[in-house]
Amino acid sequence: MSNVKQIDQQYVAGTYARFPVEITSGKGSLVYDETGKEYIDMGSGIGVTAFGIADDAWLTAVTEQLNKVQHMSNLYYTEPCALLAQELCSRTGMKKVFFANSGAEANECAIKVARKYAADKKGPEYSTIVTLKNSFHGRTLTTLSATGQEHYHELFQPLTPGFVHGDAGDLEGIKQLALSSKAAGILIECVQGEGGVIAMEPDFVKGLAAFCQEQDILFMVDEVQTGNGRTGQLYAYMNYGVQPDVVSTAKGLGGGLPLGAALLGEKVQNVLGFGDHGSTFGGNPVCCAGALNILQRIDDALLAEVQMKGEYIRQQLTGAKGIKGISGMGLMVGIQTEKPAGQMVKALVEKGVLCLTAKDKLRLLPALNIPMDVLAKAIDAIKEVCAE
Ligand SMILES: *Cc1c(COP(=O)(O)O)cnc(C)c1O
Numbered sequence: 182m183s184n185v186k187q188i189d190q191q192y193v194a195g196t197y198a199r200f201p202v203e204i205t206s207g208k209g210s211l212v213y214d215e216t217g218k219e220y221i222d223m224g225s226g227i228g229v230t231a232f233g234i235a236d237d238a239w240l241t242a243v244t245e246q247l248n249k250v251q252h253m254s255n256l257y258y259t260e261p262c263a264l265l266a267q268e269l270c271s272r273t274g275m276k277k278v279f280f281a282n283s284g285a286e287a288n289e290c291a292i293k294v295a296r297k298y299a300a301d302k303k304g305p306e307y308s309t310i311v312t313l314k315n316s317f318h319g320r321t322l323t324t325l326s327a328t329g330q331e332h333y334h335e336l337f338q339p340l341t342p343g344f345v346h347g348d349a350g351d352l353e354g355i356k357q358l359a360l361s362s363k364a365a366g367i368l369i370e371c372v373q374g375e376g377g378v379i380a381m382e383p384d385f386v387k388g389l390a391a392f393c394q395e396q397d398i399l400f401m402v403d404e405v406q407t408g409n410g411r412t413g414q415l416y417a418y419m420n421y422g423v424q425p426d427v428v429s430t431a432k433g434l435g436g437g438l439p440l441g442a443a444l445l446g447e448k449v450q451n452v453l454g455f456g457d458h459g460s461t462f463g464g465n466p467v468c469c470a471g472a473l474n475i476l477q478r479i480d481d482a483l484l485a486e487v488q489m490k491g492e493y494i495r496q497q498l499t500g501a502k503g504i505k506g507i508s509g510m511g512l513m514v515g516i517q518t519e520k521p522a523g524q525m526v527k528a529l530v531e532k533g534v535l536c537l538t539a540k541d542k543l544r545l546l547p548a549l550n551i552p553m554d555v556l557a558k559a560i561d562a563i564k565e566v567c568a569e
Contacts, residue, residue, distance in 0.1 A: 183215055200530050207234030210551040212535070220530075221559040224537040225548045228374075228406050228513070231433040231475050233548035239436045239474050246470035253466060255459065261469035268476050269444055272415055275428060276450035279443045280464035284405030284431035285319025287441035288368070290458060291427045292323060294445065295366030295399045296343075298452045302397065309362040313349040317375035318368065318403055327368060330376070349373070349381060352388040359398055366399035366427070371417035374406035377540035378508045378515025383421055390423035399449065401427040405441070406513070409433035410479040410549050413488035413511030420510065433549075436475040440468040479549070487511045487549050490556060494545065497560045503567035508542070512551075516543040518567050528566045534559045 185203050203215045210233050212222050222234065232239055246261060253259050266278040279290045292310055299307035310327060312318065318327040322341055325333055329346035345362050347355040349369075359367060367389055373379040393400035400423070407417035408430035414420050416428060426448050431441035439462075445452070491511040498504050498516060508515035518525050522538045529536050537544040543563070547556065 185215070200527075202530060209233035209236065210548050210555050219533055221534045221555055221562075223545045223547045223559050224535050225433075225546055226437065227537065228411060228432045228546040229435070230437045230548055231409055232436060232478065232550050234437075236436065236550075238478065239471050242474035243438070243467055243471040246467045250466055252462070254461075255464060259464070259466040259469075261466045261473055262464035265464075265469040265473045265476070268473055269442065272476070273428065273444055274424065275444035275446050277445045279445065279453065279458060280469070281431075281441035281443065281460050282439045282462050282465075282468075283319070283441045284403075284429065285321045285324045285441075286460065286463075287405060287429035287431050287443045288318045288324045288327065288403060289321060290443035290453075291366070291368065291401050291403075291429045292327065293458055294427055294443065294449050294452050295368075295401060297457070298399060298449050299365030301452070303363075307363045307365050308343050309359075309364045310344050311355060311359045311362065311364045311367045312344060312346055313355075313369055313373070314346045315349060315373055315376040315379070316346070316368075316370055316403075317373070319405075349379070350385050352385055352392075355389065356392050359392070359396070364398050366401050367393055368401040368403055370403045370407060371421060372407050372412060372510050372513055374513070374544075375539055377542050378513060378544055380508065380510050381421075386418070386421040386423055390421075390425070393426070399426040401425060401429070404428050404430040405432050406546075407510075409475065410484060410487055411511055411513050411546070412509075413484055413491060415479055415484065417510065434472050434475065435468050436471050438465075438468040438471050440465070440472050483549060490547075490551065490553070493553075493556070494560060498564065501564050501567065503569070504564075512545070512547055512549060514545040515539055516545070516563070516567075517541070518543055520567070525563075525566055528569070529562060532562045532566065534562045536563070 204212050206213045212220050281287050312327050314329040316329040318324040326340040326344045347358045390400050402418045402425040404416050426446045428444040495507050503519045505517040522543045
């Protein structure tokens with residue numbers, strides 16, 4: 182075993198079951214381990230490296246800012262933070278942005294906004310957030326409470342109160358739950374990621390949005406995984422023709438640097454005032470400069486490419502030997518395999534293809550700009566492994 186693996190196992194908290202691979206370099210959708218073996222990266226750091234590893238344009242944007250100012254307190258203005266917020270708002274119709282450093286923190290902001298909005302408007306008893314069973318919203322205690330999966334809760338009682346979980350797809354049930362619990366907001370993933378790459382039905386999402394509007398309950402969408410071009414639209418809610426009150430995002434936004442954002446719509450744009458919320462690193466100029474570059478390149482042409490590549494994957498894998506079904510949207514793909522997904526992922530590492538799992542499925546989140554020939558090679562390897 183290499184030195185790094187040994188040191189890591191001795192000194193890094195054992196929260197991750199790592200593959201016996203040390204990644205030492207990469208470019209685009211190809212990465213290399215310590216022996217020089219090449220892998221096709223079909224996970225992109227769990228949907229983070231939107232344009233792949235060490236992407237030239239992103240790297241230029243980041244290093245130019247690094248050479249100016251690497252960090253400044255939020256007591257002062259910095260250009261990348263302002264321009265990124267402007268770009269996010271002009272592309273979504275949202276009005277203001279709070280910057281954080283991760284998906285969980287973006288959701289924390291969304292939850293705080295919902296509680297304050299409802300308390301100001303209806304009274305402090307309107308504090309509940311409704312989320313869906315099988316959802317995933319993060320690892321902080323509050324976002325764990327939001328996460329509708331019991332097994333994440335067990336070890337960390339007591340959780341933050343004020344969260345209830347309804348069945349995805351059960352519009353009437355969720356409405357009842359929201360009314361009976363005096364909900365401040367409803368938070369959903371349009372495509373559940375960790376839960377198994379499951380897209381919500383259009384009628385369900387539209388129904389929730391309309392109900393929230395009618396009841397003045399905030400309609401909040403967790404776009405941490407689905408956002409920033411992943412599903413073939415800039416944000417997944419755009420596939421459904423709805424306008425959320427709050428959108429949280431992170432993962433792909435920073436292109437590989439830690440950055441989260443809560444986008445605030447018309448109703449809630451002024452809910453947070455001076456001192457109501459904050460983050461030391463939030464809006465870091467280097468992260469924001471990289472994110473601005475990423476966002477500007479997620480244009481109609483790139484989104485069409487994402488859709489086309491997603492179609493290609495579906496068409497190639499549907500009906501293939503050892504594959505029972507395909508789920509997801511755009512370049513967020515779930516593959517139901519006949520053999521256990523964990524076993525498939527291990528076999529694919531051997532073959533030089535890095536994939537993810539989500540529940541009992543194989544999950545693909547390749548870089549948005551993965552070249553067609555590289556993608557085709559990875560898909561062939563997946564077909565081979567599943568057919569064996
Ligand atoms: C990954 C993820 C999170 C948590 O993001 P972190 O950056 O790990 O805090 C929250 N929601 C969804 C939908 C995610 O996929």
